[in-house]
Amino acid sequence: MTGRRRSSPRPFSSAPALASAVACTAVIASLLSGCGSLPGASGDSGEKAPVTVMTWAPEGTKATNMPGMPAMAQAYARWVNSRGGIRGHHLRVLTCNERNDSVAAAQCAQRAVDEGAVAVVGSYSQFGRSFMSPLEIKGIPFIGGYGASGEEFQSPLSYPVNGGPASLLAGNGRQLAGACRRVALVRPDTIQGDQMPSLLNSGLRNGHRPPAEDIKAPEDGTDYSRQVTRALDGVGADPSVYGTAADGGKAAGSCVTTALGDHTDTFFDAFQRLQEDSPRVHVASVLGSVGQALVNRMGGSSGPLEGAYLTGWYPVSSDPRWGPMRKVVDDFAFNDNRIDPADQGVQTTWIAYTVLRAVIEQLDDAGVEDITPHALQTTLDDGDHAIDTGGLTPKLRWREGDMLAVQNFPRIVNGMVTYQVVRDGELVAAQDGFVNVTTTMERGVTNDE
Incomplete structure (x- = not known):
């Protein structure tokens, strides 16, 4: 690839660290029956500090609604916590109704800051100017948004999983x-x-x-x-x-x-x-x-x-590569009719949480137990290993050399449809x-x- 754009220098804002991890007790987590080879699957369930993240989307509005995205996030958390969390870190998912409103979008972002979220994951909003600023001030990564705002493909704190x-x-x-x-x-x-x-x-x-x-x-x-x-x-x-x-x-x-x-x-x-x-x-x-x-x-x-x-963006919904997601929905969504496994918002949220899981596992492999926004950002920016999403996207990585040279969309790393x-x-x-x-x-x- 030639003519790549260089992204702007990344702000390394420090954010309050989560509580130090307590001493671990080795426990073997029981595997979820029938889930197969989920990307980044792990059975480690030592007791470590929980990881708080947020997923927001508009619900009950007169315009576009994406209720399946926060619902998928909650189902994902129930699944991963049933297995002891991500390398022992239980996942706490906050959700917020963005209401297709710039003020509500900013309020969701501020709530993520106030409640100690280390990332915003798999969310939808058209109001990037409203929600990115509070996240950037605290260095909180925005992982795998739907791509509804230009800021998702411009902010150095955004890590898109598709080409929007x-x-x-x-x-x-x-x-x-x-x-x-x-x-x-x-x-x-x-x-x-x-x-x-x-x-x-x-x-x-x-x-x-x-x-x-x-x-x-x-x-x-x-x-x-x-x-x-x-x-x-x-x-x-x-x-x-x-x-x-x-x-x-x-x-x-x-x-x-x-x-x-x-x-x-x-x-x-x-x-x-x-x-x-x-x-x-x-x-x-x-x-x-x-x-x-x-x-x-x-x-x-x-x-x-x-x-x-x-x-x-992704394979047709009947593709067997969606099998692990469908299994989680069947077993942990409890007949939540907000979740349509064929919806691209739901699919994007699944992929975004797959990325989050892989990054936390990379940090664990490096001996890092304190999962902070800065730790996530550094790993996303400089990670040596591309993230495997189980074939639902190409392998993903957000180093400067991975960015495509698309005017107005410099953060795109995935040009596949x-x-x-x-x-x-x-x-x-x-x-x-x-x-x-x-x-x-x-x-x-x-x-x-």
């Missing part, structure tokens, strides 16, 4: 470039949404396609009929060239892709209704806006999402393995239309 919206939109553009002659993008009228057109267009350019028609929509809209009409008018439709690449058909003439979070179903309700009198237009989206639950609600194989092209398609009402892999969109991001995002 940059990789999803660039990947979706590349996926559609091979299937569509014309594309319309319906996206939120927000600061985050304003970045989406250039990202999608970077992928379209990769396939020598023209830029997408950019259509803004209210993030919390209740009727997207106007946006659907604009999208259909913008791309037109030529039924003579319509087909699906997944089925070996000819390239579709017209495609509409959208990324409206929880309100994507509202968009497709209007799309299904208004397209009845128009030539068929192919649809697409990114995982997180569309998932199996939405496909089911929209009618499965007979709904508007049949044949949809989707781009995600997956292509999926809805076939017979089920989300399935459109092709095997990961697709590397690093070059697309590095070249394309720097050349906005």
